[in-house]
Amino acid sequence: MRKNQRTTAQCQAVGDMPDSFVGTSAGLSTASKATGGVMSSDGPGALKFLHTTLSWVEQLERTPDPALDSESVAELKVILIARIAKLESVLLDKNELPT
């Protein structure tokens, strides 16, 4: 998460956003649980995207962005690794795993 973020209450005051909209660590976790499931409709392109994103996150780990806290970067990395493993399994079952 970016540092110096507004609190949920402040965000809601600004935009009347539900909690799940808000880019807090809790919000990130909520989003990952609510919509993070790998589905059978995800294809090899999605796997490539996940790997690209993981590379980006690992780059952030090596050269941290001062505006991002390391905890969120680590959390994002864990989510990505789990999604990659799950999607690889799904694609393997469908014989669509890229070689």
Add this chain to the structure above:
Amino acid sequence: MTCTPRCNERYEFGEFNLSSVGCNAVIEEWDQMRKGLNRTVFVVDDEPVIASTLELILMSQGFATRSFVDPLDALEAAQSVPPHLLVTDVVMPNMNGIELAILIRERCPECKVMLSSGQIVTSELLEAAGLQGHHFEILAKPVHPKVLLEAIERLFDA
């Protein structure tokens, strides 16, 4: 529907100039807000893991983000929460991303649009939209997060 982005007028102070009174910390904080948290982003992709991962990336940058796998759901949600930015795949069931962008823009003229596609048919759709006066920026799939974030920053700075 009247589209009134509720968060992007936060620099309006009338005649009051923050920098003149030395409130650099406040300005910095508001710059931070301008980058993300005060902006609503809709992400639409029919591949759920792409939609939800883009959502996470944008949330990590402070954007108030919602992801959708069905463009019709995004269109419906835009009625109640007009997005400041739409990030959408192009080739999808029910409605393509260009049609979605045009419909959301009709309701929210200020909404920025970023398309992403890995399919050749997209160029024909873009050309057809261009002939009708609709011009959109497009990124090639798979979108690199850094490229996406830079493109979004350009859109908001434009």
